[in-house]
Amino acid sequence: MPRRSLPAATAATAVATTDATDDATTHASAAFKPSGSVREKAPSIAAQQLSAPPEAIRIDNYQDAKAWLMSHVDHERLRVVDYSDGTFALDRMHALLGLLGDPHLEVQTVHVAGTKGKGSTCSMLASMLRACGYTTGLYTSPHLIDLRERITINDHMIPYAEAAEGLRRIAAAEQELGFGLTFFEVMTALAFVHFAENAIDIAVLETGLGGRLDCTNVCQPLVTGITSISLDHTALLGDTLPEIAREKAGIFKDGVPALSVEQPKEVVKTLKECAEEANTAVHFVGKDVDFSYRFESSRELGPHTRVCLATKQNRFDHLAVPLPGEHQAHNCGLALAMLDRLKEHGFSVKEEQVFRGLQNTRLHGRMEMVWETPRVIIDGAHNGSSIEALIKSLGAHIKYDSLVMIFGCNDDKDVPAMLREVGLGADKVLFTKSKSNVRAAEPTSLESRFEEVSGKMAQVCPTLEDALKVAARAVGRDDLIVICGSFYLAGEARKYFLEAKKRVEKQKG
Numbered sequence: 001m002p003r004r005s006l007p008a009a010t011a012a013t014a015v016a017t018t019d020a021t022d023d024a025t026t027h028a029s030a031a032f033k034p035s036g037s038v039r040e041k042a043p044s045i046a047a048q049q050l051s052a053p054p055e056a057i058r059i060d061n062y063q064d065a066k067a068w069l070m071s072h073v074d075h076e077r078l079r080v081v082d083y084s085d086g087t088f089a090l091d092r093m094h095a096l097l098g099l100l101g102d103p104h105l106e107v108q109t110v111h112v113a114g115t116k117g118k119g120s121t122c123s124m125l126a127s128m129l130r131a132c133g134y135t136t137g138l139y140t141s142p143h144l145i146d147l148r149e150r151i152t153i154n155d156h157m158i159p160y161a162e163a164a165e166g167l168r169r170i171a172a173a174e175q176e177l178g179f180g181l182t183f184f185e186v187m188t189a190l191a192f193v194h195f196a197e198n199a200i201d202i203a204v205l206e207t208g209l210g211g212r213l214d215c216t217n218v219c220q221p222l223v224t225g226i227t228s229i230s231l232d233h234t235a236l237l238g239d240t241l242p243e244i245a246r247e248k249a250g251i252f253k254d255g256v257p258a259l260s261v262e263q264p265k266e267v268v269k270t271l272k273e274c275a276e277e278a279n280t281a282v283h284f285v286g287k288d289v290d291f292s293y294r295f296e297s298s299r300e301l302g303p304h305t306r307v308c309l310a311t312k313q314n315r316f317d318h319l320a321v322p323l324p325g326e327h328q329a330h331n332c333g334l335a336l337a338m339l340d341r342l343k344e345h346g347f348s349v350k351e352e353q354v355f356r357g358l359q360n361t362r363l364h365g366r367m368e369m370v371w372e373t374p375r376v377i378i379d380g381a382h383n384g385s386s387i388e389a390l391i392k393s394l395g396a397h398i399k400y401d402s403l404v405m406i407f408g409c410n411d412d413k414d415v416p417a418m419l420r421e422v423g424l425g426a427d428k429v430l431f432t433k434s435k436s437n438v439r440a441a442e443p444t445s446l447e448s449r450f451e452e453v454s455g456k457m458a459q460v461c462p463t464l465e466d467a468l469k470v471a472a473r474a475v476g477r478d479d480l481i482v483i484c485g486s487f488y489l490a491g492e493a494r495k496y497f498l499e500a501k502k503r504v505e506k507q508k509g
Contacts, residue, residue, distance in 0.1 A: 114227025212250020384417025
């Protein structure tokens with residue numbers, strides 16, 4: 001069987017890599033040839049540094065602004081996080097936004113929390129709102145390559161100049177406050193400022209960590225949504241599904257309608273209790289909201305899922321889900337149900353516009369094909385259930401012989417659950433880690449733990465480039481390479497292949 005090669009760069013070519021929090025790291029790429037918890041409250045760096053703001057610097061341009069931003073405590077990059085009302089206090093966010101003119105109160109919002117599917121749900125909802133004629137802001141995390149990906153209006157990233165000016169204002173406010181903010185607080189404030197200054201019609205907000213203490217929770221949403229709940233961030237949010245669900249349900253607001261996908265019984269019970277405590281009610285798509293889906297294949301779309309959702313106000317029949325995987329049908333149903341609720345607030349929703357909006361949904365880093373020969377797919381799946389969903393989706397949507405998986409994850413995740421799913425789905429496993437992820441599990445540790453849970457052998461590669469070299473030698477024409485385990489690794493891979501495509505196009509030109 002003929003072997004295929006993957007893109008390579010000369011040793012002199014410096015390629016900017018990324019992780020989920022910082023797009024400033026660079027490295028020389030050389031791979032392929034072209035063809036503290038709530039309970040423990042452990043002391044953390046964050047808790048130590050939140051007492052004082054970073055030293056004031058002059059911000060003249062975006063690079064200055066980004067350097068100032070990156071000097072802040074970033075919980076996404078810390079190995080130990082004190083998840084408590086002290087470290088994640090919303091009063092800091094309210095104080096900051098007050099100095100900025102309370103931009104969050106000028107913007108109509110919808111708010112989405114959950115363990116998995118938040119980004120997909122938010123992206124589909126925002127795309128449908130745009131197609132219905134509304135200027136729509138979208139705030140998500142993490143980013144893959146450029147941190148400006150987190151803040152968009154009508155699918156356009158916040159411009160460099162507006163980001164610099166917004167960060168300059170936030171820096172001045174921080175000095176006036178006299179205490180240090182976090183990276184995510186600054187980014188969230190920047191999103192609110194950007195959305196308010198551009199007088200958008202509505203913003204779709206994705207929570208970062210949890211929900212109750214997440215700094216996006218200062219918003220006053222028109223509707224809230226909870227995606228699938230599973231075990232993730234257990235050291236911070238709790239060891240059981242009800243504990244995690246209670247943190248996520250912290251976004252429920254008095255009188256604000258809440259929606260969710262079908263959940264395990266214990267999660268349903270918890271969400272209903274939390275809704276009652278918040279003086280609202282939560283409705284479940286597929287139980288309280290008429291919803292169904294089916295998998296089919298057509299010449300036009302290939303293998304895909306179609307959904308139907310009906311309420312007293314709208315009927316959406318046989319809409320094609322734009323993202324692959326059965327789990328995306330549930331995310332799509334939640335997005336449609338939230339869109340339906342917005343009609344009560346005067347939003348005009350027409351089925352043909354909704355259909356067009358769904359088809360225009362673009363979401364990088366979710367079963368994204370980044371190279372054709374051999375086929376390479378990246379995915380940000382980063383817990384056991386999402387790895388399971390990814391492998392099922394690959395089998396349903398892509399025909400292949402052998403699956404070579406390049407895997408790297410954060411050390412604070414439920415690693416055994418992820419490795420069990422990897423062992424069930426992959427034919428060959430290469431363990432590696434992102435260069436700039438300080439929380440990355442060591443590949444050698446992943447290998448030994450993988451052998452324990454699966455009884456299978458694997459290979460260790462120090463870097464992504466090393467793993468790609470090995471994978472290139474292992475695959476044939478009908479095989480598939482999948483890179484997953486964290487958004488850090490997916491982002492680094494996406495950047496690598498984008499640069500490789502540019503070099504190939506330049507050589508052809």
